[in-house]
Amino acid sequence: MAQTASKKWLGIGLVVVVAIIALLIWNKQRQNHSSELVIGISPSFAHPLQVAADEAKQQGLNVKLVEFSDWNTPNITLNHGDIDANFFQHQPFLDNAIKETGFKLKSFAAGAASHVGLYSKKYKSFDELPNGATVAIPNDPVNQGRALLLLQQAKLIELKDSNNHLSALKDITANPKNLKFTEVEGPQTARAIDDVDLAFGYPHYLRLAKTTDPESALLFDDNTNKRYAILFVVRDDYQDKDNKLQKFVEIYQNSPKVKAALDSDFGPTLWFPGWK
Structure with missing residues (x-):
């Protein structure tokens, strides 16, 4: 009888341990997700941004890039709060989008500018x-x-x-x-x-x-001003918790690997920094 009770308590103990482990794993995943920086992008900008995301991961910052095939959905999704930022538009486009939709969006930082x-x-x-x-x-x-x-x-x-x-x-x-x-x-x-x-x-x-x-x-074009630099855009009420977006922007702007990716995607003479 004692042996049966012992086995019963052992079984309950194992269930509790498994439940605790599962809870810890779930909580860890939840924390990872909550600390994840989610950026909506155009596919044409994916390569340099993925290079930056890979470097960010090595520094403990998880960045998820979500691709959109059009130029309307990224702002709709950002305004709704489903992503932290987007990267596909320049300032004149953003100004026009805000004028047409009333969205509460703003520029956070500048990326590369390109010739057309x-x-x-x-x-x-x-x-x-x-x-x-x-x-x-x-x-x-x-x-x-x-x-x-x-x-x-x-x-x-x-x-x-x-x-x-x-x-x-x-x-x-x-x-x-x-x-x-x-x-x-x-x-x-x-x-x-x-x-x-x-x-x-x-x-x-x-x-x-x-x-x-x-x-x-x-x-x-002979235009070398930064009016058309692609921007990291956020909601007006965005709070950059733990400076995640700022850290990612700094990687994008300063990484030699990102520069090499921009050279590869645009052509070395067809882009220039929009942040300098």
């Missing part, structure tokens, strides 16, 4: 473009303005205000070649290049899509 170009797989110069040539440009107000400024730099169009970075198609005052514009979502300009005569393009998206050599633009 005009690309063609059919023609080797602007002079070869035929009358009525088709041109792919972004459909959002900010990046469309950037594309039109570049087309003006190429002397293919003239704009009402030559310095307005928010110019729209309605602001074109001269179009000698009678260019026909195809408006697509910004990330899709890299794909549209196969279907048009000329396309506005981002080197990193072109490298990701593998549709053409990012270095092969007929013209790159």
